[in-house]
Amino acid sequence: MKKNIPVASAQSNAFEGNMTRRGVMTLFSATAAMAALQPFAAFAQADAAAQKIASHFSSVKTMMGEFVQFGPRGEQTGGKFYIARPGKLRFNYEDPSPMRVISDGKNVVIGNNKLKTWDLYPLSKTPLSLLLSDKIDLGNQKVRDVKQESDLTTIVLGDKSVFGDSTITLMFDPKTFDLRQWTTTDAQNKDTTVMIFNVQTGMALDDKVFAIDYEEVRGRG
Numbered sequence: 001m002k003k004n005i006p007v008a009s010a011q012s013n014a015f016e017g018n019m020t021r022r023g024v025m026t027l028f029s030a031t032a033a034m035a036a037l038q039p040f041a042a043f044a045q046a047d048a049a050a051q052k053i054a055s056h057f058s059s060v061k062t063m064m065g066e067f068v069q070f071g072p073r074g075e076q077t078g079g080k081f082y083i084a085r086p087g088k089l090r091f092n093y094e095d096p097s098p099m100r101v102i103s104d105g106k107n108v109v110i111g112n113n114k115l116k117t118w119d120l121y122p123l124s125k126t127p128l129s130l131l132l133s134d135k136i137d138l139g140n141q142k143v144r145d146v147k148q149e150s151d152l153t154t155i156v157l158g159d160k161s162v163f164g165d166s167t168i169t170l171m172f173d174p175k176t177f178d179l180r181q182w183t184t185t186d187a188q189n190k191d192t193t194v195m196i197f198n199v200q201t202g203m204a205l206d207d208k209v210f211a212i213d214y215e216e217v218r219g220r221g
Contacts, residue, residue: 050146050155054136056177061085065199072190081196086134087123088210103128104212111217118217127168130159148174 063083070076079093087105098114108126110119123129130136138157144167145156153174158167169183181195 049148049153050143051138053153053155053172053177054138057172057179058085058133058136060201062203062205063199063201064203064205065196067091067194067196070193070195072186072192082205082209083132084205084210085132087129087132088205088207089128089132090209102210102212103132104210107212109212109217120217127157127159130157150174152180153177 061084063081065081066078067081068076068078077093077097077099079091079097081092082088082090087103089101089103089108091099091101093099098112100111100113102109102111103123106123108121108123108128110121111117123132130142138155142157142159143155144158145154147154151174153172155170155172156167157170167185170179171181171183172179178199179196181193183191183193185191
């Protein structure tokens with residue numbers, strides 16, 4: 001694990017913490033503007049194609065790799081990520097970013113390790129519940145749009161009970177069905193894009209990678 005490097009002043013720390021947390025929240029809470037719905041028959045066909053990709057994606061039980069995140073103000077951060085189905089994820093941001101994101105299968109914590117501030121959410125109330133479930137079901141009109149191109153398959157998802165007024169767009173390799181990147185847009189129309197690379201799958205991951213220190217999160221650490 002890399003250690004975070006302190007920033008110059010408390011004022012800049014607070015600003016950075018607020019802005020970075022907003023970027024991380026946007027990462028999970030919401031994508032580019034939604035296209036008009038297709039006619040029913042065509043949309044049903046697209047929905048089936050999306051489900052095929054989602055089923056393949058959910059069959060990958062463990063993943064790890066690197067990511068680059070582009071925030072709504074043009075800021076760029078990166079780091080490493082780990083996923084273990086069902087429900088577990090960890091994002092380690094590289095220095096100087098103090099942020100980290102952990103899901104232990106029940107809750108998601110977004111933390112600023114420098115400011116010692118934490119936001120805790122039930123996994124079931126975040127979009128991660130959809131992406132990290134053991135089996136991904138895109139029924140119940142969750143699929144808003146599907147675009148199939150020669151080099152990219154794009155799926156726009158929406159669920160008012162999870163995303164609110166926002167959506168999330170997932171972009172897959174059309175041949176391998178591997179996830180390449182996703183773009184999210186919040187209610188203020190601000191975009192955050194995450195690209196993943198050097199991805200490995202099928203490895204064993206220790207449960208400690210996804211452990212949340214609840215005493216520290218609740219201020220008793």
